Amino acid sequence: MDFVSSRLCFGSCGIGVVTVIDRDPSTLDFSNATLRLADDIRVWPVHERGNLVYRIEIPSLHRFFRVGYSEYVLISLLDGNTTLPQALGLTAAKLGRQTPTTAQSQAIVQWLLQNELAVLADQPNPSRHAAKASPNATASRFGFGSLNPFWMKVPLCRSDRWVRILAPWTQGLFSFPSVILWLCLVVAGSFTLLVNWDRFTQDAVEIFSPLNGLALLLIGIGLKLIHELAHALACHRQGAATSEFGVVFVLFAPLAYVDVTTCWRINSRGSRIIVASAGMYVEIAIGALAAVMWGLTHSDLAAFLLHRLVLAATVSTVLFNANPLMRFDGYYILCDLVDIPNLYAESSLAVRRLLSRLAYGHASDGSGLTGWRRPLVLLYGLAALGWRLLICVSLMIAASAMFAGAGVALAAVGVYLWFAQPAKRFLTAAITLHQTDKPMFWRASIVGSTLLAIGIATVGFVPIPTATRAHAVAQYLPETVVRSRADGFIANVHVSNLQSVRAGDLMLELVNPEIRTELLQLELERQQVEIRLSQATDRKEENTRRALLEDRRVISQRLEQMQEKYDGLRLVAARSGRILSRDLRESVGTYVREGDELLVLARADEKEVVAMVGQTQMEQARPTIGSTLSVHLADRSKQPGFLDQVDPRATDRLIYPSLSATESGPLAVRGQSEDASENDLPVRLLEPHFTARVTLPKRSAESIPAGMRVQVDLEYCTDTLAMRLANQVRRLWYRVHETR
Numbered sequence: 235m236d237f238v239s240s241r242l243c244f245g246s247c248g249i250g251v252v253t254v255i256d257r258d259p260s261t262l263d264f265s266n267a268t269l270r271l272a273d274d275i276r277v278w279p280v281h282e283r284g285n286l287v288y289r290i291e292i293p294s295l296h297r298f299f300r301v302g303y304s305e306y307v308l309i310s311l312l313d314g315n316t317t318l319p320q321a322l323g324l325t326a327a328k329l330g331r332q333t334p335t336t337a338q339s340q341a342i343v344q345w346l347l348q349n350e351l352a353v354l355a356d357q358p359n360p361s362r363h364a365a366k367a368s369p370n371a372t373a374s375r376f377g378f379g380s381l382n383p384f385w386m387k388v389p390l391c392r393s394d395r396w397v398r399i400l401a402p403w404t405q406g407l408f409s410f411p412s413v414i415l416w417l418c419l420v421v422a423g424s425f426t427l428l429v430n431w432d433r434f435t436q437d438a439v440e441i442f443s444p445l446n447g448l449a450l451l452l453i454g455i456g457l458k459l460i461h462e463l464a465h466a467l468a469c470h471r472q473g474a475a476t477s478e479f480g481v482v483f484v485l486f487a488p489l490a491y492v493d494v495t496t497c498w499r500i501n502s503r504g505s506r507i508i509v510a511s512a513g514m515y516v517e518i519a520i521g522a523l524a525a526v527m528w529g530l531t532h533s534d535l536a537a538f539l540l541h542r543l544v545l546a547a548t549v550s551t552v553l554f555n556a557n558p559l560m561r562f563d564g565y566y567i568l569c570d571l572v573d574i575p576n577l578y579a580e581s582s583l584a585v586r587r588l589l590s591r592l593a594y595g596h597a598s599d600g601s602g603l604t605g606w607r608r609p610l611v612l613l614y615g616l617a618a619l620g621w622r623l624l625i626c627v628s629l630m631i632a633a634s635a636m637f638a639g640a641g642v643a644l645a646a647v648g649v650y651l652w653f654a655q656p657a658k659r660f661l662t663a664a665i666t667l668h669q670t671d672k673p674m675f676w677r678a679s680i681v682g683s684t685l686l687a688i689g690i691a692t693v694g695f696v697p698i699p700t701a702t703r704a705h706a707v708a709q710y711l712p713e714t715v716v717r718s719r720a721d722g723f724i725a726n727v728h729v730s731n732l733q734s735v736r737a738g739d740l741m742l743e744l745v746n747p748e749i750r751t752e753l754l755q756l757e758l759e760r761q762q763v764e765i766r767l768s769q770a771t772d773r774k775e776e777n778t779r780r781a782l783l784e785d786r787r788v789i790s791q792r793l794e795q796m797q798e799k800y801d802g803l804r805l806v807a808a809r810s811g812r813i814l815s816r817d818l819r820e821s822v823g824t825y826v827r828e829g830d831e832l833l834v835l836a837r838a839d840e841k842e843v844v845a846m847v848g849q850t851q852m853e854q855a856r857p858t859i860g861s862t863l864s865v866h867l868a869d870r871s872k873q874p875g876f877l878d879q880v881d882p883r884a885t886d887r888l889i890y891p892s893l894s895a896t897e898s899g900p901l902a903v904r905g906q907s908e909d910a911s912e913n914d915l916p917v918r919l920l921e922p923h924f925t926a927r928v929t930l931p932k933r934s935a936e937s938i939p940a941g942m943r944v945q946v947d948l949e950y951c952t953d954t955l956a957m958r959l960a961n962q963v964r965r966l967w968y969r970v971h972e973t974r
Contacts, residue, residue: 264340268355270314274362275351277306280501283573283607289498290351294362296477298498299349300575304332305342314355318343387491389480397466397476404467407516408508416519423522426529427544434528434541435896453539453546455488457520461513461555462490468512469494472505503570510566514551521547558614559621572607581615588612592685593678697952702854703866703945704926705900706845707890708938710814714836718826719802722746727818735807735835742805742832753800756793763789799828811835814940839932843875845946846893846901846923850961854949855880855926864947865928865938873934875946877926884922892943899943 276291288306290299301309307328311321318339326333334342346352350360406412427434466476469492478493497509521544528540558564561578569577580603603611668675722744729741763786770778815833826832843865847855859880864872893899894917903917928946930938938944953961 264318268317269312269352270355271352273359296495386483389478391479394476397470401470419522423525426525453543457546458490461517462492464512464516466492468509469497472500474499507567507570510563514555517547517551559618581611584612585615593681694956699950699952702948702951704845704847706843706944706946708843708942710834710836710940711840714834714840715831716833716835718830720799721827724821724824729813733813737809739807744803749800753796760789811837839935841935843928845926847926857949866945875928875930878929880924880926884924886919886922888919
């Protein structure tokens with residue numbers, strides 16, 4: 235016997251209000267009171283988990299309730315002439331041992347009166363008007379009672395006339411041929427993204443630009459409107475009606491919603507699943523079609539918009555609407571899959587029973603669930619509780635960061651709205667227990683205090699050692715790089731990639747006529763100075779001789795430098811090793827400048843590891859400087875290394891493209907600024923990192939291929955959970971202020 239939650243696209247909110255009864259149900263004389271069911275309710279049988287149950291609806295309020303068979307037999311006998319003891323006797327004659335007890339029958343009557351499903355025989359039918367669904371429901375009208383800055387619901391339309399107008403034009407949307415077309419679109423879109431994954435991830439680099447944010451906002455709003463329209467059309471197609479359409483502002487961000495609570499009239503679980511999944515069905519179809527068009531278009535603007543449409547129609551749907559821990563589409567799909575209509579309420583009761591068992595040593599098993607559903611409901615309740623706490627804390631942190639001082643006030647309001655009422659109920663229950671059962675109160679206090687102390691110690695004082703690893707890339711040592719010693723054109727290449735050479739072998743030849751011409755000119759000038767010097771010596775012109783000696787010295791130095799450049803046009807191997815260079819033969823005719831990298835001449839044991847250390851990892855990196863650490867390879871093996879140095883300055887320059895998220899790497903990146911140099915990569919790190927160099931022993935260097943992505947162990951992080959959360963909040967705060 236319970237209230238069946240309303241089905242919105244992302245929440246549980248009913249609509250409508252009932253007039254408050256004049257008489258407190260707890261003061262009734264149940265031995266003489268006669269009741270009758272309200273004239274406007276509807277009752278029909280359904281099967282849930284193999285059991286016969288009955289659903290009760292108040293059509294004008296779109297509120298639904300569920301009772302078991304034994305409760306229904308008792309309720310059906312309340313005709314305004316039969317007293318409760320008489321109805322209970324007739325029920326016992328029909329059900330025997332399954333008859334509700336006197337206390338249970340009185341609770342059923344109180345429940346009927348409180349929810350205005352029944353009235354006293356001498357009272358008129360309840361008058362109902364649209365304002366709120368129940369005392370515990372979220373306000374549906376927009377007023378001061380609904381001014382929660384984290385969740386403001388604004389109804390816009392309480393009629394499904396617009397749905398009936400659109401229904402004939404979209405009747406084939408959920409037909410079997412449409413489902414086949416949907417599958418084809420999803421396969422085609424997935425294949426397009428798979429084939430062009432590098433390009434797709436590269437296009438995501440500019441996601442942080444203001445233009446992209448505006449495009450995502452507009453596309454997201456349009457998609458959500460279509461999403462909610464799909465829910466409404468599916469509900470209409472299954473024979474139910476849409477009772478309300480409106481907008482919910484979550485931290486002032488608009489989200490559309492439709493109330494399809496009337497789909498509880500549908501007995502088929504499969505039909506209700508269709509209604510719940512209709513929005514995701516349409517969004518994924520749009521995303522798949524956008525992916526196919528993105529792969530075919532040659533327009534940069536069209537590719538930009540389609541790329542954002544794919545992200546908005548797929549990522550948000552998977553992360554939010556399909557999440558069963560939030561009361562969105564995924565939650566209602568899960569409810570029907572496991573055949574537990576009130577999964578949220580059942581899971582909350584399961585968690586309360588668990589806490590009651592821990593605090594009092596016993597708990598009444600009021601659950602009618604059996605088999606695998608009982609542990610499933612408990613696990614879901616614990617997961618949903620953790621998720622709700624995470625969402626509440628995240629929204630408060632987001633409000634504090636987004637709205638500065640006003641955000642702190644919003645966070646305080648959120649703390650009051652979310653935690654004040656539960657705290658009040660807890661204190662009331664504690665006072666009542668102290669007055670009625672002091673031994674049980676002290677037992678619960680001791681157990682609760684112990685659990686609270688353990689929780690506080692775990693979160694705030696107990697260090698949690700976790701391994702800290704920095705992402706890195708293996709490379710050859712810098713001294714193995716062969717660079718050009720002079721400007722010139724590559725004329726001849728005498729080696730190839732992976733070729734082994736000996737010291738003295740000719741590798742490359744450059745040509746630069748200007749160097750040869752200048753070399754000959756300097757040689758001629760030197761000879762002329764020698765002739766003039768000889769003449770000055772013969773004439774004993776001491777001053778002239780000294781000046782000519784200085785000229786000869788300067789010319790000789792210039793000649794020596796030019797000769798070195800001329801000799802540098804022939805690149806000779808300084809030592810034995812293996813040539814590493816791609817497309818070396820194709821570089822013939824290419825002009826290179828002095829200092830440009832031409833190739834790598836290295837041995838397999840001449841490698842190092844260059845790691846990118848995050849700012850939060852520096853506390854663990856500094857103690858490891860000068861010590862041995864482990865380098866983890868892709869095959870989960872590890873090799874020893876020696877942390878030689880860590881650059882003292884952080885940089886957002888990405889040294890290795892393979893570490894970028896756009897190349898399936900682990901580091902988040904952003905787009906390059908317009909004033910960047912041509913030599914820079916098109917992306918930069920989202921957060922600055924420090925560069926660390928790890929020296930490898932010869933045996934380790936031989937086993938690690940150059941260019942492989944690896945991870946480097948740093949010191950263990952021993953921060954508590956509270957310290958980690960505080961660091962994350964501080965980083966979010968600084969990041970928000972830096973981007974302003």
